[in-house]
Amino acid sequence: MDTASSLATNLSPVSPLLGTWKGQGSGSYPTIEDFSYSEEVTFTDVGKPFLHFVQKTRGPAGNPMHTETGYLRIPGDGTAELILAQPTGQTELCEGTLTVDGDSVVLEFRASVMNSASAKQVTSTHRRYELVGDRLTTTFAMAAVGQPLTHHLRSELVRG
Amino acid sequence: MDTASSLATNLSPVSPLLGTWKGQGSGSYPTIEDFSYSEEVTFTDVGKPFLHFVQKTRGPAGNPMHTETGYLRIPGDGTAELILAQPTGQTELCEGTLTVDGDSVVLEFRASVMNSASAKQVTSTHRRYELVGDRLTTTFAMAAVGQPLTHHLRSELVRG
Numbered sequence: 001m002d003t004a005s006s007l008a009t010n011l012s013p014v015s016p017l018l019g020t021w022k023g024q025g026s027g028s029y030p031t032i033e034d035f036s037y038s039e040e041v042t043f044t045d046v047g048k049p050f051l052h053f054v055q056k057t058r059g060p061a062g063n064p065m066h067t068e069t070g071y072l073r074i075p076g077d078g079t080a081e082l083i084l085a086q087p088t089g090q091t092e093l094c095e096g097t098l099t100v101d102g103d104s105v106v107l108e109f110r111a112s113v114m115n116s117a118s119a120k121q122v123t124s125t126h127r128r129y130e131l132v133g134d135r136l137t138t139t140f141a142m143a144a145v146g147q148p149l150t151h152h153l154r155s156e157l158v159r160g
Numbered sequence: 161m162d163t164a165s166s167l168a169t170n171l172s173p174v175s176p177l178l179g180t181w182k183g184q185g186s187g188s189y190p191t192i193e194d195f196s197y198s199e200e201v202t203f204t205d206v207g208k209p210f211l212h213f214v215q216k217t218r219g220p221a222g223n224p225m226h227t228e229t230g231y232l233r234i235p236g237d238g239t240a241e242l243i244l245a246q247p248t249g250q251t252e253l254c255e256g257t258l259t260v261d262g263d264s265v266v267l268e269f270r271a272s273v274m275n276s277a278s279a280k281q282v283t284s285t286h287r288r289y290e291l292v293g294d295r296l297t298t299t300f301a302m303a304a305v306g307q308p309l310t311h312h313l314r315s316e317l318v319r320g
Binding site for chain 2: 047048050052064071073079084087090091092093112115116117
């Protein structure tokens with residue numbers, strides 16, 4: 001597909017995110033040991049007015065850890081939506097803001113979470129994706145398993 | 161990845177679904193004209209105790225229509241969960257049953273739906289995937305835009 005010519009107009013502000021981003025991250029949470037991971041995030045144009053999103057992380061030994069997938073929607077007026085499915089049994093309806101300033105693109109979301117019957121209980125999350133130049137910094141906080149909204153993950157990625 | 165040897169034990173009952181399924185479908189809904197489409201559904205083992213799921217449809221001219229993605233979870237005791245993200249702005253937490261009988265595998269789900277601020281309003285959905293031998297039949301009903309739960313889509317797929 002000729003993505004360069006077909007990108008939907010509403011996606012222009014997030015076109016710098018298109019492609020695959022790779023790097024390292026570190027995680028912490030009150031209920032677990034600190035850990036580190038490698039991460040890959042991909043935003044793909046599928047010829048429609050949204051981007052497909054997929055994130056994958058691996059442990060230091062290369063073992064698959066987390067993955068999540070969904071769609072980035074840019075309805076306009078500085079709003080953004082990230083519609084996510086989690087293999088851990090949650091859906092996350094992430095709604096928030098898109099801020100573009102020079103070569104900086106920032107997406108920031110609070111999520112409404114639903115948990116399946118068999119899942120650990122996540123009550124809310126906060127995600128931030130900050131692209132400055134060629135560096136994408138991601139942060140993730142969550143309220144889960146009885147803990148209040150607490151920092152969990154931070155990664156620094158470059159175009160892969 | 162050697163998926164044959166690594167498939168998580170809980171996924172054994174749904175192993176016949178692994179791979180890509182292709183075929184034709186037809187759609188109807190009280191608010192729109194009847195339509196037909198081609199469909200591709202893929203269930204992928206990623207080396208974890210869930211399957212990655214992606215569905216894509218195209219119109220008669222080959223134009224991309226719908227897509228959805230997420231994860232199939234098989235917690236046991238005849239239950240199944242399909243955690244879905246919709247590019248149309250919905251999350252669907254689909255919970256239901258897995259029934260295996262000879263060469264028949266049936267997944268049936270009711271969804272709890274959340275709609276983003278910019279989305280058309282979907283209030284509930286019902287999905288059924290029936291694999292008999294080498295034929296996968298899918299049906300989808302939804303309550304949306306003021307309509308009660310109403311049949312919307314049916315497709316017949318074979319291994320692609």
